[in-house]
Amino acid sequence: MNKIEKSAVCLLVLFVCFLSACHNKAGKEGAGNTRILTDMAGRKVEIPQNIRSVFIDRHSVQMFYAFDTAMTVNRVFNYNESEKKFLKKSFYENKPYVIEGASEEIVRLKPDVVIYSQELTKTNIETVNALQAKINIPVILLDMDINKYKETLAFMGKVLHQPEKANELIGFIKTYIDSIPAKARTIPEKEKKRIYYAEGMKGLKTDPSGSVHSLLIDLVGAKNVATVDLLPGKGMTNVSMEQIYVWNPDIVLVWSGNFDGLDSYKFIKSSPVWAQLKAVKQNLLYQVPWRPFGWIDRPPGINRLIGYIWLSHLLYPDVYKVDMLAVTKEFFRKFYHYDMSDAEALSIINPQPLLN
Template sequence: MIRKRKSKIFPMMMIFLLICSVFFSLTGCGKKAETPKAATQTITDDAGRKVTIPKKINKCYYTSPIGMIMVYSLAPDKMAGLSMKLTDSEKKYIPSKYTSLPLLGGLQMNGNINTEQLAKVKPDVIFSIGPDDINKASVSTADKLQQQINIPVVVINSSFEKIDKAYALMGKILGVEDKAKELTNYCTDTVKEVTEATKNIPKEKRANVYYAEGPKGLTTEPSGSSHALVLDMVNGNNVAKVKAKPGSGMSDVSMEQVLSWNPDVILSWGKDDGGASDLIKTSEEWKNINAVKNGKIYEIPSLPFNWFDRPPSVNRYLGLRWLAATLYPDVYKVDMVKEVEKFYSLFYHTNISDNDAKALLNNSVK
């Protein structure tokens, strides 16, 4: 009988000791377990919204090509996908590991984000960045998107005068503050150099410029439009006297209006971008305009992203140097080949040759 009782007690004691051992190992020798702090932080975005995001961002997305380009310049390995389809020509200047990311779409020009595919790549945060100033509509869109997909959406103001703050906030969120500072320095130095060089050009010596958009060259942007900002900043005289369209822009004009404005310089998209540069050079309708007669029709460089506009992102800082040197070569002197190579290395993470840079500038400089 005694042996029988011991045989029952012994396994029960072993089970009890095992349970205690596990309990103490989990509770730190009998102390109350501490709940780890959640790995999140709350930031205030540029719309004044309080947004709770993970402290460490592994992947992020963006609602427009403007945001995509900014994230690409800052932290390309954190990109969750592409908001715009890239052509083979554009892909030449971007490493393949980024061009092969899934196309997820964006909200620009009444577009849509593929929320089903977005959920699969699981971004930690989404940046809402548009061409115009932040307003009630953009804030409402960000709130709705955040509620719809249950991913924090951070609104960023990427305007020229606030690029330092935009990069600083995004750099902090993405954990790349040093890179953000490097890019900010380039942008602010560019604005300072170009505006200092061109600010004192007398009105009578400012270039009269027409920005020809579209396949016929008969849509444009007036002074004050976000899509013509580069021209305004170099003190070019934008001849288009039309009302600006918000958002996507592209105000319609007539051939008669362009003839009456008679610009000395025409900026246009190339044929591969659906532009009118070839048409303008050869058409009977355009031949009597000063810019055509004097051969001052310049194709805006556009690979991998347009230097002047569309999308109006940080690519415009290189465009600022290019346009100042093109319109006012006696006032603003810069080795554009070297400048292109520097910019592509710094912002696009690719090293290009002198010949590549010259090809990008073909038909684009004096």
């Protein structure tokens, strides 16, 4: 073999080695592009190392928004102008309205991952597994239990590589929420406020104790007077005015939906039939704050944290001593990325319209 042939062979060998090295490097990089995550239901899920787009369900909206305001590919609520004021445009503008379960739409939107926040029941886990198999996109399941939000936030910080933000949000819970259950247990039985949670256009729908929709009433040490069937899903059991007379609550909390008109509150306040109820006579009728999300419910997500504080302070101000103005501003800054004025905070905390 002459010198030229030897040189050619050497070059060929070097080229093959170079290709092999490139292939091995690419393989290693490919392996590092994903990671195996154990979600809150104990499911092993392979997700991208760095998530850039997410599909959310109705219970995970505020949880995800607290970490990122632009990464979502869908919206699950239609926001009115007074709600949009407190939300980043990147969260809702040019995002299609697509809710959980719409598998074809999820595939079309091509998110890196799907995030569901649900009760960790066998049925819900099976549903999520079936969805993941159908859409071939990783689905992460979060625990929607309000008592486990610190764990959920820590988990989300891990998923999104944002441990500092997670610690900030967890710190808020430790400061303002963790002490509430212990204080609730100190309220004597005879001093527990009896609450009727009025839903529907005329206030003749409600949710009983044990419902996720009225959960905060139980947690702050009050009594839910409604003894009705517990409906699954969206709840709202029909009741009669006669039943409400018999229950004779100390306080009526009103959920008017996420509507600026507050029609339910106005109806109850001006109704001669409701006027016979002791709580209405004594002006112990309160519209639940709702901007930008319901404070007690609708949806039953992390938005309830500020409602947890608001309701405990409203019912038992001597037990739960807190500066609602300052706490509301802090919550909006940390969870909603919004710096609000005192006037804005007061308007949200006390949404009762002035009626003649």
